[in-house]
Amino acid sequence: MRVAVLKGGRSLERGVSLRSGARVEDALERLGHEAVALDAGVDLVKRLTAEAPDVAFVAMHGPGGEDGTAQELLEILGIPFTGPGVAACNRCMDKALAKQELRDAGVPTPDWFAFNETAFRELGAADALGALEERLGFPLVVKPSRGGSALGVKFASNWFEVPEALVSAFSYDDRVLLERFVEGRELAVSVLGSEPLPVVEAIPGDGDRFDFEARYEIGRTEFVCPAELSEEETGAVKSAALGAYEALGCSGFSRVDLIFTAEGPQVLEVNAIPGLTDTSLLPQAAEAAGMSFENLVERILDLALKPAAA
Amino acid sequence: MVEPPHRRRAHTRTRDLERYAGLFAERTGVMRSSAMRDLMAITARPEVISLAGGLPDTSTFPAGTFAAQMTRIAQESTAEALQYGPTEGFAETVDCIVEVMGAEGMLPDPDDVIVTTGGQQAIDLICKTLIDPGDVVVCEAPTYPGAVPVFCSYQADIVQIDCDSEGMRIEQLEEVLAKLDSEGRRPKFVYSVPSFQNPAGVTLSLERRRRLVELARQRELLVVEDNPYGLLRFGGDPLPPLYQLDGGDFVIYVGTFSKILSPGIRLGWAVAPPPVMEKIVLGKQASDLCTSTLTQHFVREYFAEGHWREYVESLVRIYRARRDAMLGSLRDHFPAQATWTEPEGGLFIWATLPGYIDTSDLLAKALREDVAFVPGQAAYAEEGRGRSSMRLNFSGVDEHEIREGVRRIGAAVAEQVELYGALTNPAASSAPAQPRKSDRDAAGLQGGAKAPTGEPGAAGAAGLQEDGGDVLPFRRTSEGSA
Secondary structure, eight states: OEEEEEEOOSSTTHHHHHHHHHHHHHHHHHTTOEEEEEEOSTTHHHHHHHHOOSEEEEOOOSTTTSSSHHHHHHHHHTOOBSSOOHHHHHHHHBHHHHHHHHHHTTOOOOOEEEEEHHHHHHSOTHHHHTTHHHHHOSSEEEEESBOSSSTTOEEESSGGGHHHHHHHHTTTOSEEEEEEOOOSEEEEEEEETTEEOOOEEEEEGGGOOSOHHHHTSBTTEEEESSOSOOHHHHHHHHHHHHHHHHHTTOOSEEEEEEEEETTEEEEEEEESSOOOSTTOHHHHHHHHTTOOHHHHHHHHHHHHHOGGGO | OOOOOOOOOOOOOHHHHHHHHTTSOGGGGGOOOOHHHHHHHHTTSTTSEEOSOOOOOOTTSOHHHHHHHHHHHHHHHHHHHTSOOOTTOOHHHHHHHHHHHHTTTOOOOGGGEEEESHHHHHHHHHHHHHOOTTOEEEEEESOOTTHHHHHHHTTOEEEEEEEETTEEOHHHHHHHHHHHHHTTOOOSEEEEOOSSOTTTOOOOOHHHHHHHHHHHHHHTOEEEEEOSSTTOBOSSOOOOOHHHHHOSSSEEEEEESTTTTOSTTOOEEEEOOHHHHHHHHHHHHHHHSSOOHHHHHHHHHHHHHTOHHHHHHHHHHHHHHHHHHHHHHHHHHSOTTOEEOOOSBSSEEEEEOOTTOOHHHHHHHHHHTTEEOEEGGGGOSSTTTTTTEEEEEOSSSOHHHHHHHHHHHHHHHHHHHHHHHHHHOTTSSOOOOOOOTTHHHHHHHGGGOOOTTSOTTHHHHHHHOOOOOOOTTTOOOTTTTO
């Protein structure tokens, strides 16, 4: 089969995406497929038309590739593609949108408020922030609404740290979230088709929070898979994850990030196209389920070509 | 249309990685890749105006000269130019080095010189010779970003001394040395880029040079003087290198052809007292046997023509115009709260923004406008320092691009300043910057900076302003961030 691997692009996660893409290409070749590497740029449509692949493997992260943009083009061109469709990607990419969907569907997610830059610049929203203290409490998390990795995510432990955190978050997007900080274990559940894979727990080293650097570095964060949870806990976590996956309309595969608090799981976000690098969590979870990376890639292709196989 | 077949990669899986991770040396734990590196990968896009690199302009090197010299090497010295050479380097290369050092008033003994693969290898070999894990290395704050990973890979304990407009603050160095003394620790060396420092652009004053050399002598402490830019002076009187003041007893000198000829030829050197040099040579032998003989031949031919100083002078003219363009653009486009250094030479300007701006995040914003710089953090070993500063390079792109690049960064900064104003003082959305912890890094360098308005001292005043506001909850006081 002729498989176009879409990677790179202009997003800040370009580097990660190139690593994901290269790894997928290797796997495709070992599976006997013909991999056509496409670094997404202005000639993407031309190249897709010229290459006429049987299917596109989307290994792009961040805006431009994970937000439904590339998927929209693939739909227009009539090329089947891996991972969630346009609408699901769009919802997952925008955390403010995603959290509203989750809450409406009854999936637990920490309290939040979303603001756009105009609210602060033109409507004096800063005056309203004082009222948020009792609603969210400190510390709170400030994050760009659209941004794939932990880039621009800051913790504010008191009011004095909030403006600076907002300035950082607004560097990445014109909409930001202020979210209640929930304490607990950091878990990730990848869903393949409609099956949750074993739960991965990320245990940051030396008090590092699970940040951008830790995600892509071997040794800074310890990953345990399957996470040490009771059967009942595992069930609750997987059910929350599956609920989030379905609420956002995901298909193919995605990864749900959660915090396991004393009161149970809280969904932070859903990554429509999670990383597939050597240190990424989806491949780890698949491996714990007895699937090699090649098996995983093959299964993802199957799901793209025969959605009913889910 | 088809991309060339990609290079074969190791077929690693998570399980394999864990297996390798168990084999890694302890020092790899401190050899970190970073989010910043991922961001920097994006700066390589052709449409990006990069003020991030440290690239000299090699475009004006006469192609005819290059062709003639390479031809002559091929005709006269093919066998030798393709052969191994002595670990210390060819005597003819060392003669060229002596000539370059002579241009700055130094008279090294040719026997004390080793030719290295760039100045970077010289730093590496010096560390290899002197540093055991846990040993203290003292350097400037900010320091050359490329030195930090070298020190880290030898597991040095990095102690940084603040700089102001006259370079490293020697009185602070003395305090730190005394404190280390009381802990029974003696630094192996003090690393300094005294002239047109990378990244700050500042130059160590003559008085401080004298004191540093005296201090080294009194304490029997080595100083590593890294001087890639000394000959790239745009104005003012040349200052004697530390090596010249000291005579070479306690100063190890690192030089390079990268900035006066070409970084691509990878030729640098070190000058050290004979007992140290003996170990450096052994270290070099183990590392790579010898420096490229081909490029050593090229340097020999090039120097034989006798025009190398004219070429350096032409670079000085180009870089001076570019520095002026950058300083002018900074005045036009950076907000009043920003400060920057005004280098008399070299390749870099160091700009410091209000403390609430994190330049790593600003870089993400700037990249959307297709412009890049180096976030200040890269110049500090300690996490969190330098986060409101940036290094701007003015040698790599022309005046037009410099103006456009600075304009774009300035616009991104202006948006952040305005937003912070709206957040901290919603009633009047143009509040001045409030001081905070990271202004500590800025304060030291403000002496040499001028406010964009041209009022001397205004910039420093902005940074040190007492908080007079009473708008809660966001009004930050200088203690508020502690």
